[in-house]
Amino acid sequence: MWDRLANRSNTADGPKMTEWRRRRGKAVHLRDWKPLVQQVDSAQSMHETNVNHPANDSNCGLYVHLPFCETKCGYCDFYSVPTHGRDTAPLVFAIVRELKRRTDHIEQRILTIFCGGGTPTILPIDQLDAVLTPLGGLAKRHDSIEFTVEANPATVDDEKTRLMVSAGVGRVSMGAQSFFPSELAALERLHDPDDIPVSFATLRRNGVERINLDLIFGIPGQTLETWSQSLRRAVDLSPDHLACYGLTYEPATRLTAQRNLGKITPCGENLEAEMFELTTETLEAAGFKQYEISNYALPGCECAHNVGYWRNQPYVAVGPSAVGCIHGERYKNIADIGGYIRMIDERGDAVVERETLTGEMLVLEMVMMQMRLVEGLSISAFRARIGIDPRALFQRPIERLAELGKIQVSDTHIALTQSGRLVADRVMTQLVGEPATGPISLPVLSG
């Protein structure tokens, strides 16, 4: 089966391929093979799913990582360090240099921009400006459809918000997490619940079009009741988007260490499941539609940047620890501020890990990412990139999972059901666990 798959892809040479050859103006070697656009059904699937992201390989996302926070939250495994009054300027300038290098001659259209971290908004205003201004320029040049900045309550004021809005930021994602001080304390989050509405109002007052709030459930000590209240208070602020994450005990975090020492008791699988179910019910009743396992939006307010990840679209990334994936290759920058500055100075990039995506990897990644979306895995997108119908490739597990009511298959998508989403990881393992395996010699896929 994999042989067939490889053959099929080796010979795939659609109109776009020809166009690409023409553009390159030279013979194409197989190992250079990077199809550009093969999303035959993008218009059609957009129509059905209304998730606002025109999946298309000649587009890409841009991610910028600013690794500073006021303090380190106990559960956090992002690369971010407390500023402690250190001078953040050298890093900011290094990031701007990398940004320029990576985007000056980019072939793709930068469809979305996401500036995250860390907490970008704790940068002093001039440094924030130094980052946002070139990003704003890019957004204009590429006619980007979305420009998001991450913020935390109590780190935004009128001045910074005005700066953001004038740079073109149309979306702010704010880490609210919980409206209960004890729960915030359990997470070792710095802010006061009362900061949330205040900061929210600041954003709205200054014209931020779209606001997302992040919330966390499954916090030690949290109950169904407090979770329900946090959800309601968040909804009352009228955000456009909500991301509700089940708390994850990531390795090498203080939270996990405390759990392992028995100092905190996780909430338990049953309660977490109930909270998850409550989230969907509450938010759907308030007009939000779940479009991904942890993400809910008012119609048309989905985060296009993140949808790009979930549709396996290319993305460029800049900054320490940032991971980009473009031209069939994924790269990761060094997760060390000093090292990053040095590398950017010395050689212009700070990449410390690279991997070339094989067809076999891409199969897993497409399942793993697209199945997170409520719309599910696009059959035509999978066929276009892998060269085989996923319904054939995963025939047996699909039958079994459908029988168990965990997935449903339409003419266009393979998607999790509501009950399937609760056990999404299991479902995905089962889905990919069964097809024929063997060496697969697909050329580099995805651009």
Next chain:
Amino acid sequence: MADLSLIRNFSIVAHIDHGKSTLADRIMERTGAVSKRDMRDQLLDDMDLEREMGITIKANRATVNYKSHGKSYMFNLIDTPGHVDFHYEVSRSLAACEGVLVLVDATQGVQAQTVANAYLALEADLEILLVINKIDLPAARPEDIALEVEQVLGLEAADAVFTSAKTGEGIDELLEAIVAKIPPPSGSVDKPLRALIYDAKPDPHRGVICHMRVFDGSFARGDKIDLMGVDRSYIITEVGKYTPKSTVIAALGAGEVGYFVAGIKTLADVNIGDTVTRASNPTDKPLPGYVPPQQMVFCDFYPGTGTTTAQLREAMEKLWLTDSSFTYNTVSSDALGIGFRCGFLGLLHMKIIQERLEREGDVSVVQTAPTVEYEVLLQDGSTMRIESPSELPDMSLVDEIREPIVLAQMIIPADCVGTVMRLSLDRRGEQKKTEYLSQTRVMLTYRLPLSEIIYDFYDKLKSCTRGYGTVDYEIEDFRADDMIKMDILVNGVPVDALSVIVHREKAQYRGRKLIARLKKEIGRHMFEIPLQAAVGGKIIARETIRAFRKDVTAKCYGGDVTRKRKLLESQKAGKKRMKVVGNVEIPQGAFMSILAPDD
């Protein structure tokens, strides 16, 4: 032709790990067969698995030249495996020799396989040269050990040669002793050709290579020979020796050991143990040949995820043509579909075949728990042999179930006799003999059901003898006992591949243990799974595997993809050796639950 008086044919036999292959290295090195530069440890162990596991699986041979007192001797040596599963390799090798080196580790002394292998040599009426090895080790007690050997095997301690196969000490003395003690072959070049095929291996280009010992006569390239057992004729296309590389020579004569190639296509076309003679002038006295190796344990191999039955069959056929020491037949399981019932010489052999199948045949295998063969006496007076619990007929038709009983010899420290006796009793053993090898070491002889010792008996014996105990065994006969079949139900469905035959008194205990183990191995699913053990329709043990309520990654963005994908890759790999019954995924480990050690 070589002068018979200058030929010495011998095998090296010993308990596992006493240093046979290393001693072969030193002999090849000292006689100049292999240069220092080309030397590597256990050079003759050329299979990947042998090198990885550090043990010899197949007997290997080498011809070397040794110069002594102005004469040049030809030594044909065979390095044999020590593990009990491969005794048949030793027996085969001995038939090509006049003598053996019985090697004993100077720190460990006589062990179970030392005794078993030395007896094989005595029965074959071969000259035995006692070699006490590893004398370089600080704990070496060569003199004591030599006395112990004298006590147990009746070999003269005074004649022992002391060596270190590691440092090379004593090797010169050993080479001289080989010349002096091991008799040269008798036989005559002038008699009709009579040669023994003691082993054979396939070669992708040349066809089958037959390893042989010539007893009488001689042959050369172009000769027409007869394989007497299968009654087929071939023209010899190549004659050679292993030096240890295969080296073409003009002819082989009486007393020599070497190989021939004769356009024989597959191993199925030769009988190991067959007599080779000349078509034009045949011998009238074929050699006695071999008793075929006896399979002791049986289990089923089913295709794992991503492998088809056809692929597995092809892989088995191919492997069998390189090593016919296992058997296989098609079976069909209600739960697992079409697979193969296989017979093995022991658990190590089973593991090796399974491993080679997966590697060399590029298939994934799901294997059921090994079991012994049972003899079933039916009500109508007829008997049948079954190699799997699922073959057992309805119990109302069964008069009695007979199981294989082995004669087991255990060598243990004297102060452990009590514990080992308790262990053997618990395994339904019947004591036959207690012999003191020395003041500190005892040899116990027991009759034991094979089913009680193939799984964890050796580990148990080790643990109750501080690691010193060893055991060797041989099937004696079949004996009736109160055996019953225990069925296992997974999610309400009986899974034939999980049923086991157990002694009635142990059913309850085994059932509970098995179910508890299955619970761990099968693990949680997206639904609840009841597990039950039943005897004759009556449930004797049960457990429930709870369902997963929630198992979902909360966040997965651009920076998380690689890590999450790798996780998925490893989970996917874990599913390769797994079977789906109903909707339940039963991993390989679950089928082996019955083997789980007692806690």
